[in-house]
Amino acid sequence: MTTRRVFLKSSAMAMVGIGSTPAWLSRALYAKDAPSPRKKILVAIFQRGAMDGLNVAIPHGESAYYDLRPNIALPRPDGTEDSVVDLDGFFGLHPSLRPLKPIYDAGHLAVVHAAGSPDPTRSHFDAQDYMESGTPGIKTTGDGWLNRALPAEKSKSPVRAVGLGPEIPRALRGPKDAVAIDSIESFQVRNPAGAAAFEKMYEGTHDQILNGTGRETFEAVKLMQSVQKRSYTPAKGARYPNGKLGQEMMQIARLIKANVGLEVAFTDLRGWDHHVNEVGAKSSVGQLANLLTQFGQALAAFYTDLGDRMAEVSVVTMSEFGRTAKENGARGTDHGHANVMFALGGGIKGGKVYGDWPGMQREQLYEERDLAVTTDFRDVLGELVAGQMGNSRIGEVFPGYENPRFRGILAG
């Protein structure tokens, strides 16, 4: 016990040195008793393709927004269905994100604007890679930030880190055990006779590597069987939307409620690269609106479904970079720089738009064209890694990340 506290304290001192000690950490340090050991859970959602953050969390108080986007701007909030859903008098949500407004009002949704990567690349490929490896500008990092973020202590759960989909995502790759789960039902040897025979073979083999992984695998399979056996009905009438994200968020909720030891989960939603016809006949409909509907409904259903369990869960969203401040000639936008991130959960100090707004006047824009980055994406992820996952070794999770400036999005 003592050693753990000493360790925590010294890393906290390191953080004091860089000028920011979140309330939760000091409270944890000086509390008489260690906080409850129940594992907290972080869910990361990657919006691939570079979402147009300026049309997602809209700076409706910024006149330049309307000057630069005469055809694709969302109308200022006026209470009508097509207009911006106001948050704080300056920013508002796209009307397709209306299901998130009650969560914002409950203080469980934080919006971080002008967030992004310090790397200037406008390549989807490189920017996604950097955001998942957690090392902007460095291409050879082999493992991902979410794998490095897993606390080092040996977890008993073989499903502590789950990527939804057929492959382990870049962010989860690394030395700690992570599993790719396409769906809960498919995580098994489908032929029962085969399953029994394989379990015995791998249990008995003298091949050390295969013996070890084989044992872990069949432990995970057994754990998943217990989840598979129970049919799942989301709580409180929560309705997950059709489509990949909704279904995957439901699987994550199911794993959380099954108490199988999940600590981190990763999923993604593609299709945000709207160079052409980002908006339809009016700006509140069209391709972006459709994706946002799916996105907003999935998050809201997850929040409703988990209910009280959201106290332990944080969801964070990210996209590799934002889009040009100015619309292009095809009712769309091109590759830009800063974007918006969401953090949602019982422990999130929500109901607020965080970040320093850089402005959208020509001279305020990055390279005179894009929203400037004023919050490093690692400021957001780092705070969650430290506060939500209890791993304060931020320098190891994000090598080369030198001046953390946490925004205080976690409640103390």
Added chain:
Amino acid sequence: MRRFLAAGALLIAAAALPAGTISKTPQHDYDRFEKKLSKDQSILHALNRLTFGPRPGDVAAVKKLGIEKWIDVQLHPDRLAENPDLESRLARNASRQETAGKQGKQVAPAQYAQEKIYRAVYSNRQLQEVLVDFWYNHFNVDMSKGADRNLTPAYERDAIRPNVLGKFRDLLEATATSPAMLFYLDNWQSVAVDPTLERRLKGKRAGRGLNENYGRELMELHTLGVDGGYTQKDVTEVARCFTGWTIDSPRQQGVFMFRPAMHDNSEKTVLGVDIPAGGGKEDGEKVLDILARHPSTARFISKELAQRFVADDPPPILIHRMAQTFQQTDGDIRAVLTTMFESKEFFSQGAFRAKMKTPLETVVSAVRATGARVDSAGALVNQIATLGEPLYRKIEPTGYSNLNAEWVNSSALLARMNFAMQLGQNRVAGVQLDPSRFSNKPSAAARQVLFSDASPQTLQAIDKELSAEKRKNPRRPPPSGALIAGLAIGSPDFQRR
């Protein structure tokens, strides 16, 4: 005597360590590389390493020809007639791609990857195809990155395949000048740092200055290796040498071009060698000369090859001999491979079954072992991705790791077992297996796909499961030999080569 002393020292060191830490310290146990293989083991080993796995009849064929002769033939693929079964499949796949192209669709990596499966399963030039896989991975390009969708097929066909057994310098040149690599590692946008130049080039979509990506990976991954003795200064200097090595119209079928206006014409120094001002395109050529002939490159390439063909931790003495050959022959890849294949370390207990199969090797070796016919490889391409190796879609320039640990995780292992059962039950789309080929006797059926006896643990597990099934459903006919073969393919025995 020396060995005895070393072992004694190890014991003393181990005694000083607390229990539990011993197994974690890496142990270099090279003694096993002194122990010979039996004749049968040698044949199986050679087939497992130089091919994508034995087919029915291969063991007997190698035995008849003699291992040395067979290896020599594999080292000279131009002397081997190609399999007509392969050629017809490649032609069919090409016409499908052409149709897609006419409809304005890009070639998807998964469509292109089918070619790789056909070659791996059917080519008579097995070593050549193994080496294409090795060198492509060494000089990795991600086909899903922008223009590389269009550029990758030509990269593999023109830069990699013709050079896999040739001179390393030629292979290096081919990759350095390939539009696919220039695009992938951003060199096509790299411009001399000169503000007036940048302004002049702005309209031509040039980058915003010097891009070091290619320069760095060229040394770290392609030639010297990360510990090969270069500095950050060398990275910058190499990048300066390659400014102007770019692509004409990358979004179409790009071609390499040297654009003097982008080139940094000042003097450079690379690894202590002066490159005088005004060299133009020759600057890059000189860098390739320096790197291809550097002793670190000889060592690094030899080690990578030994890790692919011998073991994760090959004996340093073997690497040393291979590197010597590399230097004496000016980087003749065939000669380096010959040194390796003729070594006692290659045919040793240390190498035998020491390598975990990659997903590609797992799937292809299973198809080959069962003698199944592949009419359409799409499902196999997807299987390989599910096992963890999406073909042509490795994002990082490192390529996939050469080491066993890359492939062992829970989801991948389950995927291997499920694939094995699917194949045994003849349920892989586009793949036809002849169930009548297999013996109903478990040990014999397992032997048919493992080409040696299954381990007692594997056989016991199969026997036990079969009798349990019989007790549960006494009237159901016993499982087919093909299903038993499937169990053997999913067993630990089949996961290594």
